[in-house]
Amino acid sequence: MILLDDFLFRAALAGIGVACAAGPLGCFVVWRRMAYFGDATAHAALLGVALALAAGTPVLLGVLVAALAVAMALSARPDGAFAADTLLGVVAHAALALGLVAVSFLEGVRVDLMGYLFGDILAVTRGDLAVIWGGAILVAGLLAARWRGLMSATLSPDLASAEGINPARERIVLTIALALLVAVAIKVVGALLITAMLIVPAAAARGFARTPESMALLAAGIGAGAAVAGIAASYRLDTPAGPSIVVAAVAAFLVAAAAGPRLTEARTARSRGT
Amino acid sequence: MNLPHHAARAAPAVTQATAQGGEPLVETRGLSVKHGERRALWDVDLKIHPGEIVTLVGPNGSGKTTLLRAVIGAVCPDGGHILRKPGLAIGYVPQKLAIDRTMPVTVDRFLALGGATDTASRRAALDRVGIPALGGQQMATLSGGQFQRAVLARALLRRPDLLVLDEATQGLDQPGVAAFYRLIEDVRAELGCAVLMASHDLHVVMSASDRVICLNGHVCCEGTPTVVSARPEYRALFGMGTEGTLALYRHVHDHRHDKAAEPGAGQPEPQGCCGHDHGHHHDHEAAPGAAHETEETGR
Numbered sequence: 001m002i003l004l005d006d007f008l009f010r011a012a013l014a015g016i017g018v019a020c021a022a023g024p025l026g027c028f029v030v031w032r033r034m035a036y037f038g039d040a041t042a043h044a045a046l047l048g049v050a051l052a053l054a055a056g057t058p059v060l061l062g063v064l065v066a067a068l069a070v071a072m073a074l075s076a077r078p079d080g081a082f083a084a085d086t087l088l089g090v091v092a093h094a095a096l097a098l099g100l101v102a103v104s105f106l107e108g109v110r111v112d113l114m115g116y117l118f119g120d121i122l123a124v125t126r127g128d129l130a131v132i133w134g135g136a137i138l139v140a141g142l143l144a145a146r147w148r149g150l151m152s153a154t155l156s157p158d159l160a161s162a163e164g165i166n167p168a169r170e171r172i173v174l175t176i177a178l179a180l181l182v183a184v185a186i187k188v189v190g191a192l193l194i195t196a197m198l199i200v201p202a203a204a205a206r207g208f209a210r211t212p213e214s215m216a217l218l219a220a221g222i223g224a225g226a227a228v229a230g231i232a233a234s235y236r237l238d239t240p241a242g243p244s245i246v247v248a249a250v251a252a253f254l255v256a257a258a259a260g261p262r263l264t265e266a267r268t269a270r271s272r273g274t
Numbered sequence: 275m276n277l278p279h280h281a282a283r284a285a286p287a288v289t290q291a292t293a294q295g296g297e298p299l300v301e302t303r304g305l306s307v308k309h310g311e312r313r314a315l316w317d318v319d320l321k322i323h324p325g326e327i328v329t330l331v332g333p334n335g336s337g338k339t340t341l342l343r344a345v346i347g348a349v350c351p352d353g354g355h356i357l358r359k360p361g362l363a364i365g366y367v368p369q370k371l372a373i374d375r376t377m378p379v380t381v382d383r384f385l386a387l388g389g390a391t392d393t394a395s396r397r398a399a400l401d402r403v404g405i406p407a408l409g410g411q412q413m414a415t416l417s418g419g420q421f422q423r424a425v426l427a428r429a430l431l432r433r434p435d436l437l438v439l440d441e442a443t444q445g446l447d448q449p450g451v452a453a454f455y456r457l458i459e460d461v462r463a464e465l466g467c468a469v470l471m472a473s474h475d476l477h478v479v480m481s482a483s484d485r486v487i488c489l490n491g492h493v494c495c496e497g498t499p500t501v502v503s504a505r506p507e508y509r510a511l512f513g514m515g516t517e518g519t520l521a522l523y524r525h526v527h528d529h530r531h532d533k534a535a536e537p538g539a540g541q542p543e544p545q546g547c548c549g550h551d552h553g554h555h556h557d558h559e560a561a562p563g564a565a566h567e568t569e570e571t572g573r
Contacts, residue, residue: 152388162365211378
């Protein structure tokens with residue numbers, strides 16, 4: 001496995017791994033209008049970093065616990081709906097600010113703050129790769145295994161209830177998946193840009209997809225492509241890798257936004273014609 | 275306010291089902307539901323028997339949707355019990371199913387996500403509800419009537435014992451409404467399922483309703499509907515386009531106050547009508563209100 005010795009190759013693998021989980025999960029974030037919820041969860045990761053460093057526990061564990069705690073607390077609100085911009089905005093920024101303040105209290109510990117905020121994908125080790133792929137497979141597997149329930153609860157919680165699916169349970173599944181993804185993606189794109197990896201590829205995929213499944217797979221593909229392109233650009237142009245990946249994804253989104261409607265029109269015309 | 279039928283309040287507002295078939299599919303006992311501080315439902319006793327069509331009527335905010343959501347298990351009661359027959363299959367057609375525009379989903383995929391894995395049965399279901407050619411269309415591009423038929427197809431694919439419809443025809447034009455309810459009648463006849471539905475309009479109640487329940491937080495009264503589509507004044511109001519699927523629940527409103535002494539003179543009283551004092555008015559829309567007036571004064 002000489003290839004794995006190449007930091008660029010490891011970085012690409014890490015990016016593809018995150019994209020494969022973030023694409024499908026990001027579709028749910030888009031469908032359920034959870035973008036701010038994703039932000040709050042991702043920002044909580046920074047608080048988790050500070051707490052883990054202070055307590056001397058592994059950073060991954062701290063991030064996972066903090067993200068899960070914030071996500072669960074938010075989704076357990078009585079009405080249970082995700083979209084409540086103000087509250088989510090307060091929590092998202094509170095978590096970020098608290099995290100930054102908490103990190104500054106850590107004396108004697110060298111903290112690569114930029115790495116946690118914007119990712120440090122070029123420094124991914126083999127161990128990191130195992131964690132990222134393990135987490136990504138877990139998230140993707142969770143979504144695949146519960147796909148019908150998740151989809152029904154997303155289409156209509158009442159319809160799901162009538163069909164014997166508990167929408168609250170499906171929401172918890174998504175919350176756990178989101179916390180897991182945040183924990184593994186923080187190394188790749190950083191706490192500030194995780195939401196971008198969730199929603200940008202999914203939004204780009206929307207115009208080309210006819211079914212939820214194809215949108216999820218396309219989102220994964222677009223995310224993976226953006227990861228590779230971003231890393232390549234970062235290497236050649238000496239730009240920061242995490243933001244470059246997001247820029248590549250946004251470029252894909254812009255192309256899709258321009259081409260998608262035309263494609264849909266052509267398709268509609270064709271299906272009307274037959 | 276005078277309460278001439280005070281004694282009736284004590285009469286239990288329980289089912290007098292016209293279509294019995296063993297144990298009820300769903301039964302609520304003393305059901306109460308709160309929305310925050312507000313009581314949405316209280317003391318609701320309801321039984322749905324196999325094969326019967328029960329219609330809930332009542333003004334806006336009378337708890338029709340809440341009761342239906344409690345029956346399908348989407349709302350947790352704050353008090354009382356909901357008993358469902360073990361293994362009960364429910365098909366649900368909500369008032370409005372808002373599919374986010376960001377979600378691409380074809381009609382066929384929408385049905386498959388309801389659990390119908392077999393392509394042929396999905397096609398047959400679309401055929402049954404009258405939209406055989408639309409399987410490949412995006413849900414978002416369907417018209418209101420087509421959309422509700424697609425949702426009904428998903429409900430039918432569950433082989434329901436009980437079909438729950440919550441104002442399923444809102445937003446449809448008059449012929450669309452009539453056609454949809456005719457479809458429901460046909461489907462009920464074929465599958466033998468019970469139907470529980472809500473109607474916002476007191477007067478648009480299917481002639482085939484076995485029972486009508488008037489709801490206003492609690493069960494005001496219930497009874498059989500009287501078909502009035504033959505009456506000229508009714509036709510004058512609603513026209514002929516509905517082909518007899520419109521009916522009026524003969525509803526003696528003793529809380530129409532000054533007329534309170536009149537009802538019941540030679541008229542059969544609905545069962546369990548309570549003389550309540552919270553003064554809800556049923557003539558919420560001009561035309562149906564007039565029809566109602568006709569019914570009350572036309573005796």
